[in-house]
Amino acid sequence: MIRTTKEQILYATDGGLQVFRHYIPFAITPGKKFRNPLYDDRRASCFIYKVPQTSIYRVNDFGDPTCSGDCFWFVAALHDLDLQKDFPRILEKIIRDLSLSISLPECAPGSIRSQVESVPTLRPTPTLAEPAGRPYRIEEKAFDESECAYWRQYGITPNVLQRYGVRSLRSVRSETAEGKRYGFMSSTHEPLFGYVRKDYVKIYRPLSAARFVYGGRLPDIYTFGMEQLPQRDDMLFITGGEKDVMSLAAHGFHAICFNSETAEIDTSIIEMLVRRFRHVFFLYDADETGVKASTLRCEQFAAYNVLRIELPLAGTKAEKDISDYFRLGYSAEDFHHLITDRLEQLYTQTLMLLDSCEIDYRHPPDRSQTVIASRGVPLGTYDNLFCITGGEGTGKSNYVSALIAGTLLTEIPTPPPNLLGLEVTPNTSQKAVLHYDTEQSEYQLHRNVGKTLRRVGLDAMPTFYHPVFLAALSRKDRLQLIKDSLDLYHHRHGSIHLVVIDGIADLIRSANDEAESIAVVDELYRLAGIYHTCILCVLHFVPNGIKLRGHIGSELQRKSAAILSIEKDDNPALSVVKALKVRDGSPLDVPIMLFGWDKQQDMHVSRGEKSEEERERRKTAELSLIAREVFRERDRLSHDELLRLIMQTVEVKERTAKDYIRHMQESGLIEQQKDNHYTLKK
Structure with a gap:
């Protein structure tokens, strides 16, 4: 057989x-x-x-x-x-x-x-097992007003029901595990709902003694709400039932549930969830069973830092879960206060550490030895990393200071401030602006804060701006402090407009340690996605041609949405800013910007852009570097091989790599042979 x-x-x-x-x-x-x-x-x-x-x-x-x-x-x-x-x-x-x-x-x-x-048909569903399970038949109907009213008391709208695949049923027919047939009919006193999936249905009878029955076969790993989750976000709640999931979703929160509060949970699922969400909370019922189950789960998955939330409910049948919480009149804002209080407890030690590290602009610290430092603010987009790199004395600190100044404005004044030729989105919602410096002393950072405020005409520091010096902390503590305070300020201010890490290499022991470099860049990229913000990383390295130096540079080149390099111009009074990478487009098409000191204004100002001739010379010189690199080990390459090597060498997309090939041919750097292979022109 x-x-x-x-x-x-x-x-x-x-x-x-x-x-x-x-x-x-x-x-x-x-x-x-x-x-x-x-x-x-x-x-x-x-x-x-x-x-x-x-x-x-x-x-x-x-x-x-x-x-x-x-x-x-x-x-x-x-x-x-x-x-x-x-x-x-x-x-x-x-x-x-x-x-x-x-x-x-x-x-x-x-x-x-x-x-x-x-052979039974195996449909490509997540965990459908053989055999097909209990036979069943359901008859759907439109939701009537009494049914809509039932869901509405928990804030659950028809749109939410549709999104989660909930159906109003007229009847259901199935059989028990022993093969005994049974059926139910919907009525005003006993409504009938179905969580309908492709190969099974979970029947929900909220006003009946036997509330749940099943048709088909439930998956080995039953989860409700997983398909509706975003790829990354701040918080996820694991609840006790489907109604709780939808009630949370209706109030703006992400949630899932398993088949029950006592169902076993696979470790791989928790591992996946904590990678996608900054916080995973168990939000079980407030009764004895729920409290015991959530406590047990937090102990079981302690290595993943999962937490539990306790609802201010009596734990009786009438008020025990999050659906009851909203039904009793509590709002989404009330629930968010519960979460914030829980996080404030979690970060008690972090708050004490922040108090000792955060700059108090009204009380300047004692003057100490000056250390070279730089500043930064996003030039990229939310959910991404942005990188500014350059050597000592190139003007990075002034450039970064201008970027930060732009984010301290809640509206654009007339005339607009001089932001060195850049356009910076004003912080109209007064989201948090966080600046972590790993090199400068308290005195120097305080002084630079004053320069930043003066650039945009501010006399006092906005409450949403938090410059923090980290030079006194160990490298391990620096990254942990950044992670904890990101979460703290995200909830305190409602969101984060920009994060600046001035001296990213100082978060690890060595910029040439591959494992550490990958880990820190991956973690920062994850945090940018969770908090929907831009994280600007300042790297104190001189680029090696078209690439950044060290493993930390290589990882930033791969993950950053854009990279700017600041160098001294041929005219030593000017600094030049050029793009090494632009995710959406070619860096060779980005203008080369200039800035320098203006004695009358007592600050650095924009000096325009390099000429078209200068841009073309730069384009040819950098394409020559790329061409020599990709032909370093082989004299002849097919078009596909050349395309792949360019994409790998400078971390660009296919369309940009094709544009590079065209420019290389037009500039006489490479030539195409009769057999369509390419060679480096001598």
């Missing part, structure tokens, strides 16, 4: 794990996330896990729920085969490709091919 052959394969391959490892072109570990090889997966949200009841391994993809299944489904998807019609071919391919000692019966009565109709 076909099931015998299938079971033989599963037995010989450790439940299908070896099949996954054979066809996935990189090493995988059960429970560890990786990028799904079935499509252009940009975020690692896919993992292999073992189903406890069957000991069969499956792949689950939270990034695309349609790309999930067992090893047979995976081979079918990988080779564009139909899981039902081509099942014999799938078995044959696995046996032959893995050299399994399993015989293949001929196509005869009782053989593999003649038994294909007996």
